[in-house]
Amino acid sequence: MADEVATAPVIRARGLSKQFATTLAVDELDLDIPTGRITGFLGPNGSGKSTTIRMLCGLLLPTSGDVEVLGYRVPVDAAAIKPMIGYMTQKFSLYTDLTVAENLQFVARVYALVRSRERIGAVMERYWLGDLANQRVGTLSGGQRQRVALAAAVIHEPRLLLLDEPTSAVDPSSRRDFWESLFDLAAAGTTILVSTHYMDEAERCHRLAILDRGRKVADGTPNALANDLPCQVVDVLADDPESTRARLAADNRVLSVTQLGQRLRVLVRDDVANAAAALQQFLSDTGATTASTRPSLEDVFVAATELREQLRTP
Amino acid sequence: MKRWTRIGGILTKELKQLGRDRLSFALIASMPIMQLLLFGYAINTDVRYLKTMVVDAAGSHTSQALIQAVAETQVVEIIGFVATPQELEAALRRGEIAMGIAIPHDVDRRLERGDRPAAQVMVDAADPTLLGVARQLSGMPNTFAATTAARQADIFETRAYYNPEGRSAVNIVPGLLGVILTMTMVMFTAVAIVKETERGNLEFLINTPVSNGELMLGKVLPYVGVGLLQVSLLIGIGRWLFDVPVRGSMGDLYLASLLFIAANLSLGLLISTLVSTQFQAMQATFFLLLPSILLSGFMFPFDGMPVFAQWLAETLPMTHYLRLVRGIMLREAGLVELLPSAMALGACLLVGMVLATLRFKKRLD
Numbered sequence: 017m018a019d020e021v022a023t024a025p026v027i028r029a030r031g032l033s034k035q036f037a038t039t040l041a042v043d044e045l046d047l048d049i050p051t052g053r054i055t056g057f058l059g060p061n062g063s064g065k066s067t068t069i070r071m072l073c074g075l076l077l078p079t080s081g082d083v084e085v086l087g088y089r090v091p092v093d094a095a096a097i098k099p100m101i102g103y104m105t106q107k108f109s110l111y112t113d114l115t116v117a118e119n120l121q122f123v124a125r126v127y128a129l130v131r132s133r134e135r136i137g138a139v140m141e142r143y144w145l146g147d148l149a150n151q152r153v154g155t156l157s158g159g160q161r162q163r164v165a166l167a168a169a170v171i172h173e174p175r176l177l178l179l180d181e182p183t184s185a186v187d188p189s190s191r192r193d194f195w196e197s198l199f200d201l202a203a204a205g206t207t208i209l210v211s212t213h214y215m216d217e218a219e220r221c222h223r224l225a226i227l228d229r230g231r232k233v234a235d236g237t238p239n240a241l242a243n244d245l246p247c248q249v250v251d252v253l254a255d256d257p258e259s260t261r262a263r264l265a266a267d268n269r270v271l272s273v274t275q276l277g278q279r280l281r282v283l284v285r286d287d288v289a290n291a292a293a294a295l296q297q298f299l300s301d302t303g304a305t306t307a308s309t310r311p312s313l314e315d316v317f318v319a320a321t322e323l324r325e326q327l328r329t330p
Numbered sequence: 331m332k333r334w335t336r337i338g339g340i341l342t343k344e345l346k347q348l349g350r351d352r353l354s355f356a357l358i359a360s361m362p363i364m365q366l367l368l369f370g371y372a373i374n375t376d377v378r379y380l381k382t383m384v385v386d387a388a389g390s391h392t393s394q395a396l397i398q399a400v401a402e403t404q405v406v407e408i409i410g411f412v413a414t415p416q417e418l419e420a421a422l423r424r425g426e427i428a429m430g431i432a433i434p435h436d437v438d439r440r441l442e443r444g445d446r447p448a449a450q451v452m453v454d455a456a457d458p459t460l461l462g463v464a465r466q467l468s469g470m471p472n473t474f475a476a477t478t479a480a481r482q483a484d485i486f487e488t489r490a491y492y493n494p495e496g497r498s499a500v501n502i503v504p505g506l507l508g509v510i511l512t513m514t515m516v517m518f519t520a521v522a523i524v525k526e527t528e529r530g531n532l533e534f535l536i537n538t539p540v541s542n543g544e545l546m547l548g549k550v551l552p553y554v555g556v557g558l559l560q561v562s563l564l565i566g567i568g569r570w571l572f573d574v575p576v577r578g579s580m581g582d583l584y585l586a587s588l589l590f591i592a593a594n595l596s597l598g599l600l601i602s603t604l605v606s607t608q609f610q611a612m613q614a615t616f617f618l619l620l621p622s623i624l625l626s627g628f629m630f631p632f633d634g635m636p637v638f639a640q641w642l643a644e645t646l647p648m649t650h651y652l653r654l655v656r657g658i659m660l661r662e663a664g665l666v667e668l669l670p671s672a673m674a675l676g677a678c679l680l681v682g683m684v685l686a687t688l689r690f691k692k693r694l695d
Contacts, residue, residue: 073537098539109534126538168534 024087026051026176026207027072032081034067034230041067043230045081049209054202056221057211058317064230065211066106069180072209073103086175099127102174104165106181112154116145116164119153120171127172139167143197159190166197170206177201179210183217195220215314224313226320234320238313245311245319246327247271248291252280254304267298271323274314283315283323353610357617368624368639377463377634380428382406383421385414387435392474396441396449396485400431405467407633415452422454422491423661424668425653428633429453429464431486444472444480447487455490456660457501457631464488492660500575503568504655505628507587508648510560512622513615515591518553519598520611528607542690550595557591558584565659578658582665586654589675593647596682603689622648650674 027049034042042064049055057065070076072085074094083090088097110119120139124132140146143163148156153164162182169177179198183191195217202208202222210221218224218238225235234241254260257275264273264282269291271283284291292308299306319327349355386393401408406429412418418430430452434440440448453464468486475481493500523546526532535545561584568574576583601614623629625643632640632649643649650671657663657671665672 075533075536095539095541098537101537103534103537105530105533107530107533109530109532111531112529123538126535126540128539 024051025049026086027209028084029072030082032068032071032083033079034064034071034076035079041230042071042078045227045230045232047225047232049207050223051207052202052205053222054198054208054210054220056218056224057209057227058213058215058218058224058313059211059227060213060321062229063227063321065227066180067230068227069103069178069209069211073097073101073178097176099172100175102169102172102177104169104177104179104182106184108161108165108185110153110161110164110168113152115150115152116140116156117149119164120145120168123168123171129172135171135173139171143167158185159187159193162186162190162194166194170201175205175207177206177208179208181211181213183212183214191217215312215317218317219313226317228321228324233324234316238316241316242311242313245316247286247315247319247323248284248288249309249311249315250282250284250292250295251307251309252282252295252299252304253278253306254280254299254302256302260299260302260304263299263302264295269294271326272318274318281309281315283319351610353605353613357613365620368621371636371639377459377631378404379407380405380460380463380631380633381409381426382429382431383410383412383418383427384408385412385418385430385432388433388437390438392438392441393433396433396437396474397431399470399473400467403467403470405463406431415450418452419491422452423657423663425454425657425661425663425671427454428460428631441472441474441485442476442480444475444477444483447483448472448474448485449487450489451486452489452491454492454661455494455496456492456656458493458496458498459631459634461488461490461493461496464490497572499568499572500660501656502628503564503572503574504659505626505652506568507561507564507655508590508626508651509619509623509628510564511557511587511590511651512594512648513619514560515553515557515594516598516601516618517612517615518556519550519595520601520605520615521608522549522553523599523602524605524608524611542687546599546686546690550599553595554588554591557594558587561587574659576659577662578664583655583658585665586651586658586668586672586675589672589679590647590651590654593675593679593682596679596686597647599686600682600689603686618646622646625649627652644674647675647678650678 025048027047029045029047032042032045032047033040045068057068059065067076071078072083072090074091077091085097086100090097111122114122117136120136124136129135140149143166145163145167148160153161156164183194186194198208212218221238223235223237224241226233236244252260257278257280261273261275261280264270264280269285269288271285274281282295284295288294292306296306384397386397397408400406409427412421415432418432421427422430432450432452434449437448440446451464451467453460455461465488468484468488470485472481472483472485490496526535565576569576597618601611605611605614621642625635625639626646626648632643635643653671654668657668658665
């Protein structure tokens with residue numbers, strides 16, 4: 017982990033807060049986003065992911081706290097970082113009544129790019145947009161639009177790419193392609209910050225920060241987060257999952273139960289010795305079988321958000 | 331029964347949504363009130379208190395009595411005296427007055443005999459309504475005459491300026507320039523900017539190096555071209571089909587139009603910063619357009635309106651633009667002679683620009 021923070025962080029935030037009329041959307045957030053990595057913001061809706069990203073690029077004024085992006089103070093010097101950041105909005109934000117090529121030409125001119133033709137040609141090729149060049153963006157599929165949006169966000173070769181729930185309207189295979197493109201960009205040295213509420217996306221990030229109700233409740237690599245999970249995970253295969261589920265939920269050793277068809281995924285307190293065996297015994301009359309299993313990111317997410325209070329007071 | 335439950339559900343939802351769209355809600359209440367006041371007060375077919383200047387070459391008791399009698403009709407409001415009929419013509423051309431009364435030195439004798447018109451009424455007949463008013467004035471009974479026959483004769487000779495045939499197209503076509511430009515310029519700009527916000531384009535744009543000024547200028551400039559095209563169309567077709575003249579300089583006409591277009595665009599920008607949907611932008615445009623049509627002098631003679639309506643009209647750019655175009659097209663006035671109106675448009679542009687820039691932020695909150 018030490019090598020990741022060896023260079024100065026691309027984004028550094030201290031005590032970042034945003035108060036809307038009655039709600040505290042972001043609460044005393046500290047962030048250090050390392051260079052050349054994909055960092056994920058994982059959190060439920062309303063956890064402050066979009067608000068944080070918007071504050072980082074100067075779209076929203078923080079209520080309090082300090083932010084430094086690429087060595088510039090935001091929002092004071094927000095204008096200075098604009099040419100160096102790329103931003104993909106949650107809602108598609110290019111012109112649906114223009115063609116793919118026209119949109120990219122527009123963006124290239126807005127950034128006043130030199131040799132814009134070559135740049136447009138390069139991103140069109142890289143994101144397989146050649147065949148769509150003269151098609152109006154409004155007629156494209158979700159996955160195609162996503163490629164256009166990404167092309168527009170990186171056409172000026174930004175050092176920092178901010179992506180706000182970029183794949184919410186995209187099918188799984190397009191999403192996979194999209195992430196491959198992100199890895200290519202990261203390998204080329206672009207720092208990427210992406211917000212998501214999809215576990216499979218979060219899994220792909222180099223580092224993760226889990227947000228809940230405006231606060232950072234966990235951060236680290238997906239691996240480290242899973243290893244450090246402060247509870248045990250037991251997989252239960254039950255004949256009658258509904259009643260078994262009710263029985264488990266009522267037990268005070270059990271923190272949470274999630275049903276996946278015939279199976280139940282159970283989070284058990286860390287202080288219970290050999291959780292799988294204990295549950296096997298507890299459910300012996302139902303014919304259920306139990307097995308200890310490796311924590312998934314979803315378990316980490318549930319533990320960090322829903323179970324945070326419970327885990328703190330054992 | 332179930333049908334009514336469903337209709338009731340939709341009805342309740344509709345009312346709630348209406349109540350939350352504060353602008354629409356405000357319009358529902360203010361539109362009838364505004365229209366009633368505007369139509370009720372502004373529409374006044376019996377025109378009174380036309381601004382008038384007088385040349386009194388006689389300076390006698392009789393001439394003063396005549397002026398007094400004319401003033402008592404309340405058709406005119408005498409705002410000053412000048413020395414020569416030429417000065418009256420100049421004031422007419424500048425649009426300062428709608429009517430001039432020239433009293434010759436031998437007015438006493440003329441009145442007494444009643445064989446010739448005693449004095450002259452010069453009227454800006456661009457608006458045919460005013461010509462009618464002037465003719466009505468000349469039918470005033472001659473109480474100064476010595477004989478019954480002389481009493482029947484007209485006191486005034488009417489000289490109709492600028493539109494002697496009294497054709498309404500001559501007055502309406504220049505006015506239409508104002509109406510069309512107000513409608514399209516304000517609405518297009520407001521909608522064009524709000525559209526970017528509504529569709530989410532702005533969130534992307536404000537993260538690029540584009541500055542506020544660049545963004546606004548780039549958005550507004552195409553509409554300057556659109557506006558000038560509309561001006562050319564109206565002038566061309568007005569001349570071709572309705573024989574509406576352009577007596578003054580074309581350069582002045584386009585310069586005045588450019589100023590008006592710019593003022594309207596700045597108002598459109600301002601509106602775009604106050605509303606959040608394209609529909610609201612259009613509502614706001616109509617909120618400006620309606621009083622402009624009614625009060626600017628397009629539909630009714632400006633002088634005929636009550637004072638409060640005139641004050642309101644002075645704040646509308648279209649009022650000043652109509653003075654400019656009618657002056658340039660019909661009365662052969664130059665932009666310099668019409669400077670107060672040009673300056674009013676400039677002030678409007680400035681205020682709109684400053685307010686819009688203050689309100690337009692490169693941020694979302």
